Amino acid sequence: MTKRAYNFNAGPAALPLEVLQQAQEQLVDYEGAGMSIMEMSHRGEIYEKVHNEAISLLRELYEIPANYKVLLLQGGASTQFAMIPMNLLKSGQVGSYVMTGSWADKAIKEAKLIGETAVAATSEADKFNRIPNISDIQIPANSAYLHVTSNETIEGTQYKQFPVTNEVPLIADMSSDIMSKPIDVSKFGMIYAGAQKNLGPSGVTIVIAREDLVSESPKSIPTMLRYDTHVKNNSLYNTPPSFSVYLANLMLKWVQAKGGAAAIEQYNRDKTKLIYDTIDQSGGFYRGFADTDSRSVMNITFRIQTEELEKQFVKESEQHGFVGLKGHRSVGGLRASTYNAVPLESCKALAEFMSDFQKRNG
Structure with missing residues (x-):
């Protein structure tokens, strides 16, 4: 496979x-x-x-x-x-x-x-x-x-x-x-x-x-x-x-x-924390769309400084095996959906890709 x-x-x-x-x-x-x-x-x-x-x-x-x-x-x-x-x-x-x-x-x-x-x-x-x-x-x-x-x-x-x-x-x-x-x-x-x-x-x-x-x-x-x-x-x-x-x-x-819903909840929080931390520690290169108190553990929405960089981000992410990171057409930007079955390893890989993208384009 x-x-x-x-x-x-x-x-x-x-x-x-x-x-x-x-x-x-x-x-x-x-x-x-x-x-x-x-x-x-x-x-x-x-x-x-x-x-x-x-x-x-x-x-x-x-x-x-x-x-x-x-x-x-x-x-x-x-x-x-x-x-x-x-x-x-x-x-x-x-x-x-x-x-x-x-x-x-x-x-x-x-x-x-x-x-x-x-x-x-x-x-x-x-x-x-x-x-x-x-x-x-x-x-x-x-x-x-x-x-x-x-x-x-x-x-x-x-x-x-x-x-x-x-x-x-x-x-x-x-x-x-x-x-x-x-x-x-x-x-x-x-x-x-x-x-x-x-x-x-x-x-x-x-x-x-x-x-x-x-x-x-x-x-x-x-x-x-x-x-x-x-x-x-x-x-x-x-x-x-x-x-x-x-x-x-x-x-x-x-x-x-x-382990049931409680174990899944902790797993989901561990996954999304990796990505939210990358956004919050980027010095403004990435900007979360949702207010901090309302942030979803299922759908992480964020922006980059320019739409051109966002397009470049999506293009490069696809070349590295990432799928589905383009934001919905009605709001634009970027979105990572981290539902129950998305593995922790995928979220780690995305956080690493985001950090690398910022180093090359920040």
């Missing part, structure tokens, strides 16, 4: 080599069945075991309370942007959102198509380089829920603590930091996440929801967009993204083998 790339893609993102190798070994013949998991009926005993094991592992790793449902859905987090207000936003209520950047904006735009919305707090005046202070969040009394985006992949900001919403359900899009640290699920009404950054390939979306919120959906919603459809059928109403679920199951086993 040729050398693995230093993969800093923002999603789909790096997967552990050992997970990929196990999938490779089982691709043609899954556990002696004479066929791939991709070829099996989703109604069959073999696939259902994989499906249920993924749900069970999520419950175990996050200590999910018994009154919460775990769903494995399709359509990505972007479909959840619409499903949430369709199912939960009733007449006379507002869907409240904390506006933190690109993904929060997409969620709000979808909700506006369905019902009344309110912005409970925003950091737009600071170009979304920070998460609003918890004390600045004003939740309207008639809120159906408060929605937050726990980690903004494009701006590189992340919540360090979540608001206490009392009777208003707190809903979090955790697409880019799910299972990267321990979470008290009981503080949320719903957590949802596309798997393609931290928990597997694209294709499966994880929804963890309090039972009372998803057990009865409005009858006017199309069948596939009703949470209760999927609750009543254990996410098997239609053909699930079976191979994506299988790989997510392998990823959850990998997290478990690493």
